[in-house]
Amino acid sequence: MKVGLFVPCYIDQFYPSVGIATLQLLEKFGCDVHYPPDQTCCGQPMANSGFASLTHGCNQNFVKNFSGLDYIVAPSGSCVLHIKEHLHDDRNPEAAKEIRSRIFELTEFLTDILKVETVEARFPHRVGLHQSCHGQRMLHLASMSERVLPPFSKAEQLLKGVKGLELVKPARVDECCGFGGTFCVTEEAVSVAMGEDRVSEHEVNNVDYITGGDTSCLMHLEGILRRKKSCIKIIHLAEILAAQ
Template sequence: MSYSSFLLSLIEFKSTLATLELLEKLNVYVYYPSTQTCCGQPLGNSGYEDDSKGACQLFVENFKEYDYIVAPSGSCIYHVKKHFDILEQTPEVIKVRNNAYELCEFITKVLGRTDLDAKFPHKVGLHKGCHGLRGLHLGSCSERMDPYFSTEEDLLNAVEGLELMSLNRKDECCGFGGTFSVFEEAISVKMGKDRIQDHIDSDVEVITVADHSCLMHLEGLINRQKKPLKVMHIAEILNKSI
């Protein structure tokens, strides 16, 4: 197993476990289908959408009976909501697409919660993943003149002891971009290093992200450069001392 694969597996395990515990503490009945696989996003991102249909259809089969589908990864939910149009739009497909939610969006919009009684006494920097921000509209973008809002910031600002640090570039891409980080490695790494330096310059102790892919990219660069930063999925922070 490569270092990236190992890191991604560890990140997914920790964030999935934190998501499960968090939702159960919020009195949500959670079921984890054991036969689920990838939603098909990697193939779609690489230009092989037609080859991803099997994975997309299996995702629908696994989740069609549930009221909501919640994932701690904005890019996965974006793919389900925006790219499952490659499937025949049966009632089951439409239901899954409509009922798929990114974790922070589910907590704030469906459960109507922001204050989760969490405690995390650290200086935190929020990295906003592009799929969640610009695709799912979980916050306003600096390139638009919309009134400022951020679903993730609303949740973090309610965490006791947490100091949300202001960054110089609040919504800049980290450079991961799926296969972009493979085919344009040098640019991807430089973008990631810029994001990390912005957090260091802003006196951040912990970078938090709501997307596995951004988390893996940033943590990999931080570990290789031995930077004095910790990276945590937002579910891990929201689940602290709840």
């Protein structure tokens, strides 16, 4: 299958290893991966700030770069959700509609489309999992504790097959880390307090790493960990699943 690799701007600029790991994973499972070099930001920061009307250029560029592919995959639940809910192009409405139905977050694509049962990875560390809000509550990548439904987590499903990895859950498995896009800028103090709460639960569990599917959330937690001079590191799910 012909798969377009969408690498969000903050991953491209700050965590390129996440994009590389995603590429390696997709190729490992037989995908014909295409990386459009002219791709840019999806426009989510503007939409989050109330300026969705100014994202026309981002939308048109996204449609131009990712049309004609079987699927589009990104290692970022929040950016995927933005495209699913907001992508539009008055000049190519059908192309935009097709993209909205064919874009997937990485773990969702691996479990639901490729039907991956084991990734043949090795990561001998004690790892805490952070379930990001966009992925969990909007993309349904994991169950929500307030709903009386059988628990599930697509990330956890994949991580359980990683050799040597000891997965440790925090007491409150689906609590927000406080990043929240532009919320961490407009409500800095509240955002930091929420992040510190998240970090403290992982510290109690004595983990070596905190992982998740959104680098934005992990970046927020990493900043708190660094200021505390903690030994805990952050790592994206893709990097664990691609580890040998």
